[in-house]
Amino acid sequence: MNSKAPIYLLMLLIIVSPMGIDIYLPALPQMADSLHTPISNIQLTITLFLAALGMGQLLAGPLADRYGRKPLIIGGLSLYILGSVICAIASHVEILWLARIIQGLGTCAVSVGVMSGVRDSYSPQRTATIYSYINGVICVIPALAPMVGGWLSQTWSWHANFVFMGIYALLILMLTLWRLPETRPAHTVASSSLINFQQFKPILQSPVFQLNTGMVMLAMAIIIAFVSIAPVRLMVELGISPTLFALWFGSNAVINIIGSFSAPVVIRKLGKTRALKLAMTLCAGAALLIVMLQGVHHPAAFMGPIFIASTGFCLVLPICCSSALEPFAERAGTAASLLGFFQMAGASLLVGLVNLLPFASLQLMGLMMLLPLLWFAGNSLLRKANQAHQG
Incomplete structure (x- = not known):
């Protein structure tokens, strides 16, 4: 293990997950009107995001143990930015669905990297405190993001919410490249194949x-x-x-x-x-x-x-x-x-x-x-x- 991951950076990284849901909730009706589709199709973008976030975990974990936490987080942020850009320019709901899956997979990689980075960097006694702080930061977003998203939607359009997500992830990516060390311990056990349920x-x-x-x-x-x-x-x-x-x-x-x-x-x-x-x-x-x-x-x-x-x-x-x-x-x-x-x-x-x-x-x-x-x-x-x- 090279050094500890900074707590402030772990908190900034974990924000991409709740932001991916809460910030654009006020824009759902506007999105349905703009894309000429029932609002149920727009609500499906939340389900697809969560499904990708959950299912992708089974692949993200072995990737973190094989290649390291930092490459996984960098890759996850890159996917998140790509998904945000596609969402911002989407003209059909089907494209929006695909982009949200990409965002969900990116979020999944970031979340796994953060959680394993905490375990790498801090003692078992300290990790409970860190996870509590991370949860606190996650809970801040539902209180603030809808207000930001509502203002963005009214001032510009629903596209601005996804532009905001992409810009935030880009800034955090640059900070990650600069300040995040690789925390994977040298004795980490990695499976010879990524899809191997024996490792679980x-x-x-x-x-x-x-x-x-x-x-x-x-x-x-x-x-x-x-x-x-x-x-x-x-x-x-x-x-x-x-x-x-x-x-x-x-x-x-x-x-x-x-x-x-x-x-x-x-x-x-x-x-x-x-x-x-x-x-x-x-x-x-x-x-x-x-x-x-x-x-x-x-x-x-x-x-x-x-x-x-x-x-x-x-x-x-x-x-x-x-x-x-x-x-x-x-x-x-x-x-x-x-x-x-x-x-x-x-x-x-x-x-x-x-x-x-x-x-x-x-x-x-x-x-x-x-x-x-x-x-x-x-x-x-x-x-x-x-x-x-x-x-």
């Missing part, structure tokens, strides 16, 4: 990785479920205005920012285990509260439990990300890619399956909030049963 086997078989990756996936599923349920609950069922919806939605981003930057203090005082138990208690309490208040037709009855669960999420993510990657210093890129795959693709699939259950939306939300506690309890019982059997 020792990671997937690790009980530590299973427990913590499951917790990260379930925590992310709560956020995805909230994003899908919130517009229907607040604007359709409760009838609040889009402006008021934006204020409630943005307030949760503020909660996440505060929680993410406070999490290192809580973890340091309580320790990882007790802090994780606190997080699960918060999520379980939020699950009970949202079901109890489902008959109360006020935004606070929905958003209050969401605020509580989001606070728990801010503790789960840094603790479990650092713990999941801790045993794999020799293959951090591959481990980080698997973690990212389950966090994004696994959580999205889980939410889709849970939505098939014959429950009301608030009951489904409550179930999602309860799952981290059930997963942790199930793993604890299984571990005790194995110990008793071996004894």
